[in-house]
Amino acid sequence: xxxxxxxxxxxxxxxxxxxxxxxxxxxxxxxxxxxxxxxxxxxxxxxxxxxxxxxxxxxxxxxxxxxxxxxxxxxxxxxxxxxxxxxxxxxxxxxxxxxxxxxxxxxxxxxxxxxxxxxxxxxxxxxxxxxxxxxxxxxxxxxxxxxxxxxxxxxxxxxxxxxxxxxxxxxxxxxxxxxxxxxxxxxxxxxxxxxxxxxxxxxxxxxxxxxxxxxxxxxxxxxxxxxxxxxxxxxxxxxxxxxxxxxxxxxxxxxxxxxx
Numbered sequence: 598x599x600x601x602x603x604x605x606x607x608x609x610x611x612x613x614x615x616x617x618x619x620x621x622x623x624x625x626x627x628x629x630x631x632x633x634x635x636x637x638x639x640x641x642x643x644x645x646x647x648x649x650x651x652x653x654x655x656x657x658x659x660x661x662x663x664x665x666x667x668x669x670x671x672x673x674x675x676x677x678x679x680x681x682x683x684x685x686x687x688x689x690x691x692x693x694x695x696x697x698x699x700x701x702x703x704x705x706x707x708x709x710x711x712x713x714x715x716x717x718x719x720x721x722x723x724x725x726x727x728x729x730x731x732x733x734x735x736x737x738x739x740x741x742x743x744x745x746x747x748x749x750x751x752x753x754x755x756x757x758x759x760x761x762x763x764x765x766x767x768x769x770x771x772x773x774x775x776x777x778x779x780x781x782x783x784x785x786x787x788x789x790x791x792x793x794x795x796x797x798x799x800x801x802x803x804x805x806x807x808x809x810x811x812x813x814x815x816x817x818x819x820x821x822x823x824x825x826x827x828x829x830x831x832x833x834x835x836x837x838x839x840x841x842x843x844x845x846x847x848x849x850x851x852x853x854x855x856x857x
Contacts, residue, residue, distance in 0.1 A: 747850060810832075
């Protein structure tokens with residue numbers, strides 16, 4: 598008997614994982630069109646026919662981050678063309694980075710740094726006060742590093758999101774891991790929307806930013822129940838804290854990428 602070929606392995610994998618009635622498509626149908634239902638079924642013990650929460654999140658986030666890296670890389674037209682690069686301005690005239698109470702950047706082509714440690718000012722100056730060709734290359738590298746680090750940073754943000762749910766619903770006596778399952782499913786949906794936003798169509802972008810909060814509220818309603826007003830208050834509080842934490846994380850990731 599001949600050993601199985603790579604093609605046969607791929608066919609078996611595709612048939613099991615991507616079949617119309619396979620676990621992936623059943624899971625995606627619930628995730629996309631019935632907010633919170635996937636979490637509710639999982640917590641009720643109906644897990645056999647659906648992709649597990651962590652695997653689902655990793656699969657979707659991996660695709661979204663890959664698309665972010667491809668489409669988000671800074672591309673300066675003509676940088677790789679010496680003749681075109683020579684025609685670029687000697688130096689960008691205005692760049693500003695704000696970090697906590699301090700800021701740094703270029704003003705009228707001159708580097709400035711205020712209310713930041715000296716070592717950080719010196720490091721930022723080596724990144725910003727350079728020729729346009731060098732800055733273009735650095736910005737492309739920074740874009741790649743941000744995409745690489747963002748996936749890892751989500752493993753800090755998402756558990757924090759679940760912890761916020763645990764605090765808001767502490768009277769429900771739910772285990773932390775049950776809130777984490779909801780967080781995994783919700784973030785998987787958010788990453789799916791992010792992947793769609795990479796298309797960069799105005800109507801799609803506007804719809805995406807509208808869908809994200811509406812989906813979150815509907816998912817919370819299905820999983821946690823309760824009256825609408827307390828639910829909306831909890832969602833608003835959690836969103837405010839989470840967005841603030843995300844802003845800090847983005848700033849830290851960007852700073853690490855810039856200084857690396």
